[in-house]
Amino acid sequence: MKSHLVWLFFYKCVNSNENNPIMKTTILTALLIVYSYFSFAQAHNVSAGYQPPNDPLVVENLEAWQDLKFGLFMHWGTYSQWGIVESWSLCPEDEGWTQRRAEHGKTYYEYVKNYENLQKTFNPTDFNPQKWADAAKAAGMKYVVFTTKHHDGFAMFDTKESDYKITSPNTPFSEHPKADVTKEIFRTFRNEGFKIGAYFSKPDWHTEYYWWPYFPPKDRNVNYDPVKYPERWEKYKQFTYNQINELTSNYGRVDILWLDGGWVRPFHTIDQSVEWQRTIKVEQDIDMDRIGAMARRNQPGIIVVDRTVPGNWENYVTPEQAVPEHPLDIPWESCITMGNSFSYVPGDDYKPAKKIVETLVKIISRGGNYLLNIAPGSNGDFDQAAYDRLRDLSAWIDVNGSAVFATRAVAPYHEGDYYYTRSKDGKVLNVFHLAEGNAYTAPATFAFTVPADFQVKEVKVLGHKGKIRWSKNGDKLSVQNPNAVLNYAAVIQLERR
Incomplete structure (x- = not known):
């Protein structure tokens, strides 16, 4: 448990060189190299010989x-x-x-x-x-x-x-x-x-x-x-x-x-x-x-x-x-x-x-x-x-x-700002929407891919109790934002027909 100290060191170095763009660029380049090393080491260690x-x-x-x-x-x-x-x-x-x-x-x-x-x-x-x-x-x-x-x-x-x-x-x-x-x-x-x-x-x-x-x-x-x-x-x-x-x-x-x-x-x-x-x-x-x-x-x-x-x-x-x-x-x-x-x-x-x-x-x-x-x-x-x-x-x-709980990964896993899980029995598909920035901002319409074999029966936006307007065109689903109060990330939950 030590790689976190490397990030802390570089963070302080970058901030201390805020007015020196050449030095800041050099430090950020070094940080990317270090990040690549740790990412490779971890990815390698988690996959070999399980x-x-x-x-x-x-x-x-x-x-x-x-x-x-x-x-x-x-x-x-x-x-x-x-x-x-x-x-x-x-x-x-x-x-x-x-x-x-x-x-x-x-x-x-x-x-x-x-x-x-x-x-x-x-x-x-x-x-x-x-x-x-x-x-x-x-x-x-x-x-x-x-x-x-x-x-x-x-x-x-x-x-x-x-x-x-x-x-x-x-x-x-x-x-x-x-x-x-x-x-x-x-x-x-x-x-x-x-x-x-x-x-x-x-x-x-x-x-x-x-x-x-x-x-x-x-x-x-x-x-x-x-x-x-x-x-x-x-x-x-x-x-x-x-x-x-x-x-x-x-x-x-x-x-x-x-x-x-x-x-x-x-x-x-x-x-x-x-x-x-x-x-x-x-x-x-x-x-x-x-x-x-x-x-x-x-x-x-x-x-x-x-x-x-x-x-x-x-x-x-x-x-x-x-x-x-x-x-x-x-x-x-x-x-x-x-x-x-x-x-x-x-x-x-x-x-x-x-x-x-x-x-x-x-x-x-x-x-x-x-x-x-x-x-x-x-x-x-x-x-x-x-x-x-x-x-x-x-x-x-x-x-x-x-x-979140008692779910499993499901294709397509991640597309753009959307991330997927499914219930263990496959009857429910969960689609998370993430957004950049310090505060979460939901789009007017959520639009994402639905797996080809998933026939949608019902759509919910978790946290909203009213009806949801949605439409499906091929494998694309559009869900109108119900203007619910959504913090950190939105979840659209689909029930299989």
Whole structure:
């Protein structure tokens, strides 16, 4: 979760050079190159070698998950106290998203010590998962994925494998009755009807079994050769197995195991056409067959998302901060931030509700789910701006939800300003109209293509209760705008004859 920092960097550069057109043009050109790189990397990663699951319970769960369409992602950890990127400043790579602030440590090792000491001041006393669940449910979200442990290794659950956790006596919040925040979040959202997803980082930069103190860390990867030191790697495999066993045994029903850190993978699965995968120099096989089988014993039918590692354990694919340009015929989910950052940043710039609705429409018209990230702050709550966006979304969802949930992609998918979904039984066709600009403006007449085999019986404009005037000429349908109050996007719903 780091490409968002690149966009933020370029955005600031462009604005700071507003009066220098040559420099501004150069920066924008560079931005397009970077955008092309990330788009290619994501498109490549989501399409290579997908293997559909054959476990009937997984197939059933995956089908139900595809009905949900809209989920809440939450990145939260001790790093929220500094308002910095999640985990990545610990990574000794010279990238834009790994930069460290001098006030947090003059040397790398001083910085790491201060970062890990954030555990001793982490006390998010405003934590109230019911407030989150209520706002997310009203906005139409139907599943949640929570970061139980990110790459820095700090566990937001009560693991027995480490004291680097929120329930440790070293963490002030451990005295709180809701100290095991993972348990509280899962229980609360489950009670509100959400499917439950546990994000878990396969790499752990805190444990000596991954970053062995005998060697300095070199990059994001394990800092020793697991083939040369197999006993140490076996301890890491068992450490990872044990923590995932805890999450899938002690936290009630878990529907999704969302595994991040795709560089921890069998060496033979590396795709040399993907730049970041070429940095993996050693074998890092943690035996996903053993882990996945254990997770399925604990949680029959659990969806496993071993990101970017094609095979039996990548049950759906996860483009990050991107929406595929074309429909995908495999299960997929775009994870995208509401602000600019996956982690909490004070004063972050939250996307307007219109942009969020447009992104949702584009994703579902191409067959995907939208996992929208909101990051709690160090106090244990969202910014008010995030609640404002969720409130705005709820009004649109209340009117148009029937065109969003339990739908599937359908040709022609997207034509001009129009985007299509269908009901699962094919009896209803939903046509979304989007418009450029800060505010939505509907045309006097909606005009779009209808699939040749779809005989129209009835036409509705969602949000309008009166009669609709419409006509059909060949495969073109014209619908007169009833002058209804339409926010963010209009939906024309057609019933099959």
